[in-house]
Amino acid sequence: xxxxxxxxxxxxxxxxAQAVWTNYPIPYDTGTAVxxxxxxxxxxxxxxxxxxxxxxxxxxxxxxxxxxxxxxxAIQTQVFALFRRVSKPSILQIENTINTALxxxxxxxxxxxxxxxxxxxxxxxxxxxxxxxxxxxxxxxSTTISGIVTP
Numbered sequence: 361x362x363x364x365x366x367x368x369x370x371x372x373x374x375x376x377a378q379a380v381w382t383n384y385p386i387p388y389d390t391g392t393a394v395x396x397x398x399x400x401x402x403x404x405x406x407x408x409x410x411x412x413x414x415x416x417x418x419x420x421x422x423x424x425x426x427x428x429x430x431x432x433x434a435i436q437t438q439v440f441a442l443f444r445r446v447s448k449p450s451i452l453q454i455e456n457t458i459n460t461a462l463x464x465x466x467x468x469x470x471x472x473x474x475x476x477x478x479x480x481x482x483x484x485x486x487x488x489x490x491x492x493x494x495x496x497x498x499x500x501x502s503t504t505i506s507g508i509v510t511p
Contacts, residue, residue: 376430377423377470377497424496427470428505431494434461439509451478451488454511458490465494472497479508487511 416422435458442449442457449457455476462474474494481488493506 375468376427377465377468427465427496431461431465431470431505432507434464435492435507435509437461439511443511448486449511450486451481451483454488454509455490458492458509462492462494470497471495 438461465471472495476492478488489510
């Protein structure tokens with residue numbers, strides 16, 4: 361079994377923000393040291409095999425990439441669902457929907473704090489874009505992520 365497949369099968373089933381890729385115990389016999397080919401190594405440490413590294417081939421932390429992708433998906437899905445339910449949602453409804461997705465990320469343990477700000481507000485046409493910023497939990501390497509939602 362390829363070491364990469366073992367890692368994805370074991371860690372990939374965790375919820376976003378709860379998948380810690382580095383120092384993850386590997387229960388399968390993959391040899392004493394296997395380089396997975398993507399900046400990660402399965403090594404024999406303290407009577408057990410663990411994944412060392414936890415980075416993508418581009419050098420980003422896997423757990424951060426997984427969480428950021430999940431958060432983007434959650435915001436897009438929830439805003440789109442709002443527009444399917446309500447033909448012309450208010451600015452406040454859109455902002456609340458983005459807040460709901462960010463709060464779900466906070467409850468999963470991936471975000472310490474977040475803020476959503478309406479920008480480019482056109483009250484007459486009831487439209488706006490929204491900028492959001494979120495501080496990631498335990499992520500010294502990428503403390504703040506941000507995005508703009510333009511419905």
